[in-house]
Amino acid sequence: MPDAALLRSLQGEASHAQPAWILIAYLIAGVCFILALRGLSSPESSRRGNRTGIIGMAIAVVTTLLTHLSQVAAKGACNPNFSCEQKPFLEDWSTLGLIFAAIAIGGGIGLITARKIQMTAMPQLVAAFHSLVGMAAVLVGAAAFLNPEAFGIAVRITPIYGPSIINILPVSRIEMGLGVAIGAITFSGSVIAFLKLNGNMSGKPILLPLRHVINLATLAAILGLIAYFTMDQSPWVFFTVMGLSFAIGFLLIIPIGGADMPVVISMLNSYSGWAAAAMGFTLHNSAMIITGALVGSSGAILSYIMCRAMNRSFISVIAGGFGTDGAAAGGGEVIDRAFKRGSAEDAAFLMKQADQVIIVPGYGMAVSQAQHALKEMGDKLKAEGVRVKYAIHPVAGRMPGHMNVLLAEANVPYDEVFELEDINSEFAQTDVAFVIGANDVTNPAAKTDKSSPIYGMPVLDVEKARTVLFVKRSMGGVGYAGVDNELFYRDNTMMLLADAKKMVEEIVKALG
Amino acid sequence: MDFISILSIFVLACFVGYYVVWSVTPALHTPLMSVTNAISSVIVVGALIAAAAAGSASSKWLGLLAVALASVNIFGGFAVTARMLAMYKKKERKDA
Secondary structure (H helix, E strand, O other), rough: OHOOOHHHHHHHHHHHHHHHHHHHHHHHHHHHHHHHHHHHHHHHHHHHHHHHHHHHHHHHHHHHHHHHHHHHHHHHOOOOOOOOOOOHHHHHHHHHHHHHHHHHHHHHHHHHHHHHHOHHHHHHHHHHHHHHHHOOOHHHHHHHOOOOOHHHEEEOOOOOOOOOOOEEEEEHHHHHHHHHHHHHHHHHHHHHHHHHHOOOOOOOOOOOOOHHHHHHHHHHHHHHHHHHOOOOOOOHOOOOOOOHHHHHHHHHHHOHHHHHHHHHHHHHHHHHHHHHHHHHHHOOHHHHHHHHHHHHHHHHHHHHHHHHHHHOOOOHHHHHOOOHHHHHOOOOOOOHOOOOOOOOHHHHHHHHHHHHOEEEEEEHHHHHHHHHHHHHHHHHHHHHEEEEEEEEEEOOOOEEEEEEEHHHHOOOHHHHEEHHHHHHHHHOOOOOOEEOOHHHHOOOHHHHHHOOOOOOOOOOOOOOOOOOOOOEOOOOOOOOOOOOOHHHHHEEEEEEOOOHHHHHHHHHHHOO | OOOOOHHHHHHHHHHHHHHHHHHOOHHHHHHHHHHHHHHHHHHHHHHHHHHHHHOOHHHHHHHHHHHHHHHHHHHHHHHHHHHHHOOOOOOOOOOO
């Protein structure tokens, strides 16, 4: 009887030995992906970056097809389900046909969706795409579990008596278990995020009793089972890990409210990367590992930026429950306080007189699709000699960079659009701050009121402008944080109560 | 490749990712998400291996399904990123 560990390691290494050109091809693909992200450092280089990414993906796919189909041609002759030497090449061609059909169906759906989707629906689309990456990781993990020899992660041990046993390498079991777990969490979490963003499900947090206990217990069970999986490769262990991971993804996201979606969507982005990396470990594939690490850190950094922009810890966002139903939390006394209400004509008059107007867009602009009307208003004002700038808070909207994309869609030049830290000092020298569909990110209470739930969050200093025009649907609603905005009742604030798009269109009309 | 080489690639790639992503301009954070989405579908490599391999019919069909899902993401992700990036324009000085 040969030493089992030695045999395992010998065969394990052997099955991963690949010709150098294949390893180099995957490495090049990985480098292309790095360059694709590097290109995003400026809008000019970004388009080239995207093309580099496409090239990298093409290299990875073609390399895999070339190497693995040829291996099937050689090995397929001994398919254990059929008798040996059963027309391996015919099988090969039909497989290739099926693969191309799968690519064509998926690719077609992807292209049509990408062309038709409205820019305001971008957060939902990204969430949906994340769920697909998660599901693909789960499926690949399951396929690897069912056919480990094809992935070169198993050793076949043939005892003297009885049938041969296919033993998955212990390291591969951990990698596979983690990959499937992260993939499943990404999938079910993204589905919930999609439903919340798409409005199929209320953005309100859903709070189960004992949810922290349930979540921690489930996570512990998943990790424990993955550890146990190294000793026992029975299907029940594998599929229980999968099932529990689907459940925890669901449980993790339902208590998180709509306003925290920028963090959630970045976090799921990160998870989809780690899932790909774990699968890359299983397959010993450098392109997958590099990409997984890139995407994983990208999502993690975006989550960090989003949390910092809300002055909240990552843990508190994940724990959920923030921004419960707005109306009940702080809505009671809102209606009674005096505020100034203005008309579109008033707003047009004020802005026409101004030297500089800073426009502060928020999620409300996206909801009412006001970006095109807003751009028209900006053009009219520029024709009157007014300087127009846009100020964007990092968490405005439902995903990182959401407002920037919408303004770009409306043809607002990107050098008129500024980030919080670059423009905040300018409000003091600005005649009119035009807040449209944003609320919490302009609330001065974040700077002064220690008892406010948003205290410490960096906000745009709109109240320093000579006049604040605040476009809002009605006085009743409060921001997602569930806090009243003291800005509404200031002497230099004029409320423009209407649908954002209608109001802007009326202002455009009034500007003549 | 042995486990240590793979781990080295992974750790170094995390650092590369860290520095590259911090250099991305905040205005392009949405395209960043959609393009990372597209490239993380490189998991299609695993799906193709499963789909191309003989030996287990269920594994093969799971692989094919994964190829289709990942393709939605690859084509959709790159296309929607290209569509977004095409919209970012600079100010034409004469207009202003």
